[in-house]
Amino acid sequence: MxxxxxxxxxxxxxxxxxxxxxxxxxxxxxxxxxxxxxxxxxxxxxGSSRIVRRGYQETLYTELTGRSFELWRELELDSGTPLLRMLGSVDFGTRAYAESIAAQLAASAVEHEVLSAQEAEQRWPGMRFEGPVVHHAQGGTADAxxxxxxxxxxxxxxxxxxxxxxxxxxxxxxxxxxxxxxxxxxxxxxxxxxxxxxxxxxxxxxxxxxxxPPLTVTQQDTFHFPRLDPAAPAWPSVLHERGAGIYHLAGGRNGGPDDDRKIGEHYGGLRTTASGRDGVVSSAARDRLVAYVKEWLPGLDPTPRNESSCLYTFTxxxxxxxxxxxxxxxxxxxxxxxxxxxxxxxxxxxxxxxxxxxxxxxxxxxxxxxxxx
Incomplete structure (x- = not known):
């Protein structure tokens, strides 16, 4: 037909x-x-949780995030469905990385603050930091x-x-x-x-x-770790410029009753194809992120309760x-x-x-x- x-x-x-x-x-x-x-x-x-934020190291993307947030709100109004959780966003790692994020936020007139590691740890008990730490309120999660x-x-x-x-x-x-x-x-x-x-x-x-252009497909694994104090205030979304690029965020509907923490690595996934992926979560990735939780996130139980994978397609x-x-x-x-x-x-x-x-x-x-x- x-x-x-x-x-x-x-x-x-x-x-x-x-x-x-x-x-x-x-x-x-x-x-x-x-x-x-x-x-x-x-x-x-x-899945129900992806990071949204204004923080980027480049002007183009920082500016585009502002336009995107306007359209997210239009979609929420059009659908009558809340899709964003504005929990804030934090970037830290090397000094050069944090300073670059702060500079781009300032250039785009995005309100933000730069904290020391000690100040950040006092504000968000259960997380450890290396300073400086850049925080802005225009971040959180989107329900994909x-x-x-x-x-x-x-x-x-x-x-x-x-x-x-x-x-x-x-x-x-x-x-x-x-x-x-x-x-x-x-x-x-x-x-x-x-x-x-x-x-x-x-x-x-x-x-x-x-x-x-050449396109590289990778399977990226993510893990959910329970919070030790589920009643504590929700943490912001976090990007830690360390190793393979660590990110973590509120787990959303997939996070269990205590809104656990979804954690992954941006780089280093297994190269695959869309049709040829096996869907098997890497034990090496699991071990790396368990070790990361033990070092940097003492407010979490270091035993993952859930794990999954998705595909990235890199230019x-x-x-x-x-x-x-x-x-x-x-x-x-x-x-x-x-x-x-x-x-x-x-x-x-x-x-x-x-x-x-x-x-x-x-x-x-x-x-x-x-x-x-």
Whole structure:
């Protein structure tokens, strides 16, 4: 069976659903295709807790976080669903790292404070620090899984069609410049534009149609550790520039009744492919993070109560990838730090669909090809 669509979005994670929401709000007719069922855990968008924050070492990302927070609030209002927990955000590690974060926050007029390690430990008992420690209130967590639901429901209210279990077998172009999407069940869709927001599957989907930069897929493991004093005030989200880049945050719905701590490493995951990952959590990663908890987080039980994994898709310079070639739009891969920008990435992708300006040149294919950063 052959159908026609104005816009097809491939991928029902955060970026694909955000694109469907943004495009449908502009009046576009949208067909969203997701190869698995709702809420699956095979990609990068499952779970209830992702870090949101303003702190970055670069001006572009610091400024984009402000735009993204505005859109998160629009999504909450549109859906009637609370998605953000504004618990604050803390950065520390080397002095150069902390000073760089503080400088960027100051340049973007984001209110913040710089604490000594002792001051931070007094404010947040149960954590240890090395100074200086940068704290700002515009941070916390986003509920990723609920955001996907909110994006989908908002798009559907505006006429979007969502098909789960709709795996894409191939893409090609027609003689008149449209895109042809062939599904695994044999159905065919002809579309004016196809957005590929498939995360770790991006290379498989767009290979031969768009000259992508090298993309590295890794399996990243996270662990939940119970808090020894569940009644204590919630801790802020934390980035510790140490080792493989440690981050930890409130565990959300996946954190158990005491809102335990989700902890992971940004780098050092097992190289894999979207289809070839085994999903087995690394015992070495578990050992490293247990040792980290014992040294830096005495307010936690150092025995993890839960563990899981997700996929990161890194570009060589870790910048996002947003561009259009003919009828195909590549959306993200986000290099493990894109979740906080999801509603903004949806808007920027919709700009590429409609031809509106606004996509930073740094995210374009040419910038990736030249090694610009």
């Amino acid at each position: 052959t159908t026609r669509a104005e816009l097809v979005v491939i991928g029902g994670g955060l970026m694909g659903t955000a694109t469907a929401w943004a495009a449908s709000r502009r009046g576009l007719s949208v067909l969203l295709l997701e190869q698995y069922g709702p809420g699956h855990a095979r990609g990068s968008s499952h 899984a609920s955001a996907v639901t909110a994006f989908v429901e908002g798009a559907v209210r505006r006429g979007a069609v969502v098909r789960h279990g709709a795996a894409v077998a191939s893409l090609d172009t027609t003689a008149d410049g449209r895109a042809r999407v062939v599904l695994a069940d044999g159905d065919e869709v002809l579309a004016g534009t196809v957005v590929v927001a498939a995360g770790a599957w991006t290379g498989e989907r767009l290979g031969g149609h768009v000259a992508l 060589p310079n870790e910048d996002f990838l947003l561009d259009r070639v003919g009828p195909f739009v590549v959306c993200s891969p986000c290099s493990g730090h894109g979740a906080k920008f999801a509603p903004l990435i949806g808007e920027l992708t919709a700009d590429l669909v409609t031809g509106a300006g606004g996509t930073p040149e740094r995210f374009r294919l040419a910038a990736h090809a030249s090694g610009a950063s």
